[in-house]
Amino acid sequence: MSTNGRDAPNMLRWLGKMDKYARSNENPPYVSDYYKGECCLECEAEQEALKFLRKSYEANEEHLFTRSPKVAEFFNAHLAEPKIFPKFEDEEYEDFSFPLRLEYFGKALEQEDEFCCTFLDEDSEETDESSRMRSNAIEFLKQNQEEILTGILAEILKNYPKWQKIYDYPSETKSDFMPGISTPQELSELLELQNIYILDGAKIGFEFSCSWDMEHGLGVMTRKGKVINIGEAEVAFMAI
Known part of the structure; x- marks a missing residue:
C-alpha cells in the first residue's frame, strides 16, 4: 500500500x-x-x-x-x-531519523528495502544519541530480519479475524479495507511499514499504516525479536 x-x-x-x-x-x-x-x-x-x-x-x-x-x-x-x-515559538523541529536497509522486509512487504528508523529514549522521545544496546538492536534486526518479520506477520494474521469483527465493514466495502485473507503474504497488500523505532532494552517497534484504519494505524512492539504488544500505531513507540 x-x-x-x-x-x-x-x-x-x-x-x-x-x-x-x-x-x-x-x-x-x-x-x-x-x-x-x-x-x-x-x-x-x-x-x-x-x-x-x-x-x-x-x-x-x-x-x-x-x-x-x-x-x-x-x-x-x-x-x-x-x-x-x-x-x-523558538522551537526547531529536529528530525533524528536515519535510513535502515532491510532487504527481506522490502521483499516480503513489497516495498523499497530502505526504511525510516529512529532512536527513542526512555520517555519515548526521539534522540540522536546512540548506545551500545541500540546499536546491538539494529545489528540483531539485520541478522534476524526474516524471523522477526515472520513473527510480526503471524501475530497480525492471528489478530486479523478479531479486528474484522470489531471494525465490521459492510460487504460492499469489506474487500477494500479488510478482505478475507489466510496467509501472511496477503498482508503486503494491506500494510505499509512506515517507521522503525529502536529503544533500549532490546526493544524494537514497528509502525505500519493499514487499509482498515488509516487514522490510527498499526503498531507492533518486539523484544529480542518476539512480539510483546500489538495495537494502534502508538504501540510501536511507547517505551512502557
Whole structure:
C-alpha cells in the first residue's frame, strides 16, 4: 500500500468511506479534516491538503497548530496573516531519523528495502544519541530480519479475524479495507511499514499504516525479536 501523489485520489476515496464506518464518530469533524489534510500533504496533493486543513482550521484554530510542525508550516504559509502558536515559538523541529536497509522486509512487504528508523529514549522521545544496546538492536534486526518479520506477520494474521469483527465493514466495502485473507503474504497488500523505532532494552517497534484504519494505524512492539504488544500505531513507540 503506497502513498504518493498518484495515489491521492484513491486515498481520499478510502478516507471518505471510512467517515461512514468503524470509528469515525469518535472524533469531531475538524480532527478528521486535519488528518485528511495531513495525508494529502504526505501524498504531495497540496491543493487537496489545503482544502481540508482550512476546514479544520475554521472549526478549531488551535488544533492545527498543535500537531505536526510540517503541516503547521505549510498551512501558515497560506494564511493572509501568518501566525505561530506558542508551542512552536523558538522551537526547531529536529528530525533524528536515519535510513535502515532491510532487504527481506522490502521483499516480503513489497516495498523499497530502505526504511525510516529512529532512536527513542526512555520517555519515548526521539534522540540522536546512540548506545551500545541500540546499536546491538539494529545489528540483531539485520541478522534476524526474516524471523522477526515472520513473527510480526503471524501475530497480525492471528489478530486479523478479531479486528474484522470489531471494525465490521459492510460487504460492499469489506474487500477494500479488510478482505478475507489466510496467509501472511496477503498482508503486503494491506500494510505499509512506515517507521522503525529502536529503544533500549532490546526493544524494537514497528509502525505500519493499514487499509482498515488509516487514522490510527498499526503498531507492533518486539523484544529480542518476539512480539510483546500489538495495537494502534502508538504501540510501536511507547517505551512502557
